[in-house]
Amino acid sequence: MASGNRSQTAQGLTLIAPPLAYAVLVLAAPLLTILAYSFFKDGYLTVIREFTLENYRAVWADPIFHRIMLRSLVVAALVTLATVVLAFPVAYFLSFAVAPQKKAMWLFLITIPFWTSYLIRVFLWKVILGYNGVINSGLKTLGIIEQPLTFILYNVNSMVITLAHAYAPFAILPIFIALEKIDRSLLEAGRDLGESRAMTFWRVTLPLAMPGVVAAALIVFIPTIGDYVTPALIGGGKIPMIANMIQAQMLDLDNRPMGSALAVTAMLIVAVISLVFIALNRRFLKVRQ
Numbered sequence: 001m002a003s004g005n006r007s008q009t010a011q012g013l014t015l016i017a018p019p020l021a022y023a024v025l026v027l028a029a030p031l032l033t034i035l036a037y038s039f040f041k042d043g044y045l046t047v048i049r050e051f052t053l054e055n056y057r058a059v060w061a062d063p064i065f066h067r068i069m070l071r072s073l074v075v076a077a078l079v080t081l082a083t084v085v086l087a088f089p090v091a092y093f094l095s096f097a098v099a100p101q102k103k104a105m106w107l108f109l110i111t112i113p114f115w116t117s118y119l120i121r122v123f124l125w126k127v128i129l130g131y132n133g134v135i136n137s138g139l140k141t142l143g144i145i146e147q148p149l150t151f152i153l154y155n156v157n158s159m160v161i162t163l164a165h166a167y168a169p170f171a172i173l174p175i176f177i178a179l180e181k182i183d184r185s186l187l188e189a190g191r192d193l194g195e196s197r198a199m200t201f202w203r204v205t206l207p208l209a210m211p212g213v214v215a216a217a218l219i220v221f222i223p224t225i226g227d228y229v230t231p232a233l234i235g236g237g238k239i240p241m242i243a244n245m246i247q248a249q250m251l252d253l254d255n256r257p258m259g260s261a262l263a264v265t266a267m268l269i270v271a272v273i274s275l276v277f278i279a280l281n282r283r284f285l286k287v288r289q
Contacts, residue, residue: 037260047256055261065245069266072241073273075156076224079163083220084213086164087171091212094172095179107176110169118166122233125162129153129234154236162234163224171216178212179205214281218274225270242266 038055041048059065094106113121128134129152136148152158182205190200228243237244242262249259 034260034263037256038264040257042255042257045254055257056265058258059261059265065262065265068240068245069242069269071239072225072243072266073269075159075163075241076221078156078160079167079224080217080221082160082164083167083171084175084216087168087216088175088209088213090168091172091175091179094176095182107173110172113166113169119229121166122162122229125158125165126153126233129158129161153234154238156235156239158234159230159239162230163227166230167220167224170219174215174219175209175212178209178215182208210281214278217277222270222274225266 037047039051039053041050041052041054090110094103098106126133130136131148131150131153133153135152136145139145139149186204186208187200190204191197195203225241226243227241228247231237231239231241231244240248246259246262246266249255249262
């Protein structure tokens with residue numbers, strides 16, 4: 001019997017060995033490299049491999065880092081809120097209103113934006129929101145405005161719009177999956193007990209769909225903080241986020257230890273916020289139950 005268990009364990013290890021090795025090579029190795037660099041000293045066009053905590057001291061004492069990190073968190077929170085709020089009705093419609101035989105087609109249509117490069121989609125939004133873009137040209141043609149609107153590009157609003165559109169499918173799919181798992185008899189029971197549709201949604205549907213909402217929020221929030229392209233193009237370089245600050249240290253200033261310390265610090269902050277968010281969500285669900 002013990003021999004059989006060892007044989008099954010060996011087979012399991014054999015199966016997971018290739019993806020595990022790939023994950024270590026592609027994910028763990030770069031992260032460990034960045035972590036190691038964050039404890040080294042910077043020399044002129046070189047890295048001095050001597051242990052130091054000075055990089056982290058400089059990061060936490062830098063008011064510019066505080067301001068840019070706070071801005072990144074605020075922008076990511078706004079994008080997450082906008083994306084989830086807009087994605088939930090779409091996912092709800094797909095789950096409850098679309099015929100089962102047509103759901104696959106709707107999901108296929110939702111994934112169409114992934115057929116084009118993310119960079120191309122960002123450029124398209126720049127064309128749409130630009131001074132001579134689609135919106136301004138249309139409003140001038142209709143006689144609504146005489147001069148192009150200047151507040152729809154190169155600001156936080158334009159960044160939120162662009163990022164919310166880019167990450168919308170990431171939010172729709174997990175919410176849709178959570179809604180699909182809801183037992184419809186529970187909703188019928190709520191209405192049979194005299195609850196209105198709104199109260200049934202608030203007391204039954206929404207709590208049961210919260211795992212999908214939380215997944216969608218984290219899927220959008222985490223990569224949004226590290227987005228580099230949108231602040232550079234849609235923000236016009238005037239509203240840098242933490243990824244732009246890391247890029248400047250790594251490439252423009254050739255200070256890889258400081259850039260690595262910024263990256264590690266940002267990852268830790270995001271990890272803590274994500275864990276707190278998950279803990280609060282679990283507490284909310286327990287209270288609702």
